[in-house]
Amino acid sequence: MKAVLLKAAKTPLVLENVPDPVPGPGEAVARVLACGAGLTVHHARAGRVRVDYPRILGHEIAGEIVAVGTGVTSVQRGDGVTAYFYLTCGQCHWCRIDRETLCENFRGYVGREVDGGYAEYIKLRADAFIKIPEGLDWRKYPAEAGVVCDAIATPLKVTRKARLMPTDVVAVFGAGGGLGVHMLKVARWAHARKVIAVDVMASKFEACIKAGADATVDASSGDVPQQLLELTGGKGIDVAIDFVSNAATLESALGALGKGGRLVTLGGSGARFTADPGDMLRKEVEILGSRYASKEEVRESLELAARGDVWPLVSEKVPLAQAEAIHQQLEKGLITGRAALMMQ
Numbered sequence: 001m002k003a004v005l006l007k008a009a010k011t012p013l014v015l016e017n018v019p020d021p022v023p024g025p026g027e028a029v030a031r032v033l034a035c036g037a038g039l040t041v042h043h044a045r046a047g048r049v050r051v052d053y054p055r056i057l058g059h060e061i062a063g064e065i066v067a068v069g070t071g072v073t074s075v076q077r078g079d080g081v082t083a084y085f086y087l088t089c090g091q092c093h094w095c096r097i098d099r100e101t102l103c104e105n106f107r108g109y110v111g112r113e114v115d116g117g118y119a120e121y122i123k124l125r126a127d128a129f130i131k132i133p134e135g136l137d138w139r140k141y142p143a144e145a146g147v148v149c150d151a152i153a154t155p156l157k158v159t160r161k162a163r164l165m166p167t168d169v170v171a172v173f174g175a176g177g178g179l180g181v182h183m184l185k186v187a188r189w190a191h192a193r194k195v196i197a198v199d200v201m202a203s204k205f206e207a208c209i210k211a212g213a214d215a216t217v218d219a220s221s222g223d224v225p226q227q228l229l230e231l232t233g234g235k236g237i238d239v240a241i242d243f244v245s246n247a248a249t250l251e252s253a254l255g256a257l258g259k260g261g262r263l264v265t266l267g268g269s270g271a272r273f274t275a276d277p278g279d280m281l282r283k284e285v286e287i288l289g290s291r292y293a294s295k296e297e298v299r300e301s302l303e304l305a306a307r308g309d310v311w312p313l314v315s316e317k318v319p320l321a322q323a324e325a326i327h328q329q330l331e332k333g334l335i336t337g338r339a340a341l342m343m344q
């Protein structure tokens with residue numbers, strides 16, 4: 001099969017022919033129709049996370065099961081599937097309570113510790129495949145169906161972490177990025193009172209408005225907390241969601257929170273930031289971490305897309321052979337929403 005390989009850290013992706021995967025016991029193989037290309041994938045291409053080389057990257061797939069190994073009952077040939085990004089055990093306390101991102105026996109990620117979806121076929125443990133529901137036409141919209149498993153599921157979890165209410169004013173930091181744009185869409189779907197997009201690239205604000213933002217804040221000019229306070233009549237925002245999560249954005253987000261405010265961080269650079277406990281106490285603000293989503297939240301996100309409640313923004317669809325070109329654009333922050341590689 002054709003596959004795009006990362007052969008060493010910080011080297012260009014290369015298209016090669018490799019042997020077709022064959023499912024062992026408990027495994028299944030899907031023919032990949034499309035695979036999303038986002039920052040979680042780009043971290044490996046950019047050398048920010050280590051993988052075993054050579055490696056086939058990618059996890060946001062839509063595909064069709066074409067072969068199953070012995071003992072597999074959860075999927076069968078012909079099923080439309082996407083993939084769960086994390087390699088989890090399914091047995092531990094956290095897996096059993098639908099919090100797989102905290103799995104005690106976490107084994108890594110699809111497209112990092114095992115080969116992913118930048119290829120014509122992908123082999124995974126059968127329980128890593130999640131069936132795409134009736135009503136979501138994955139043959140017609142494989143790129144959109146593929147990216148839902150992260151681009152919609154991750155924001156859906158954030159709305160729950162933050163206990164997002166229809167009375168809330170929400171600010172999304174890094175709103176122009178792949179997850180940020182989808183967070184705007186999901187916050188709008190969740191009936192947030194006001195959705196504010198914060199980003200350093202004003203060129204992305206048009207897409208942010210289209211995705212559901214009511215207002216934009218250009219973080220490259222002026223005091224961000226001050227601008228957010230002005231947009232809320234001095235009250236401050238209820239929910240800050242930070243996809244950048246460097247010290248500056250986290251401190252800006254905290255500084256802009258009003259009474260009862262919640263700050264959700266989704267990782268970022270790992271830099272430390274300063275919080276004022278007196279301010280936290282007076283306002284009873286909360287700082288929350290949220291990573292990816294549960295398998296159930298992936299299924300729910302697929303249902304939302306099937307109903308047309310939230311539809312992902314895939315702005316670039318290119319053949320597999322152009323994977324490296326897309327990652328060059330990701331490196332420069334030039335992709336709005338998601339890009340996807342198309343195998344057909």
Ligand SMILES: [Zn+2]
Nearest residue numbers: 089092095103
């Ligand atoms: Zn587990």
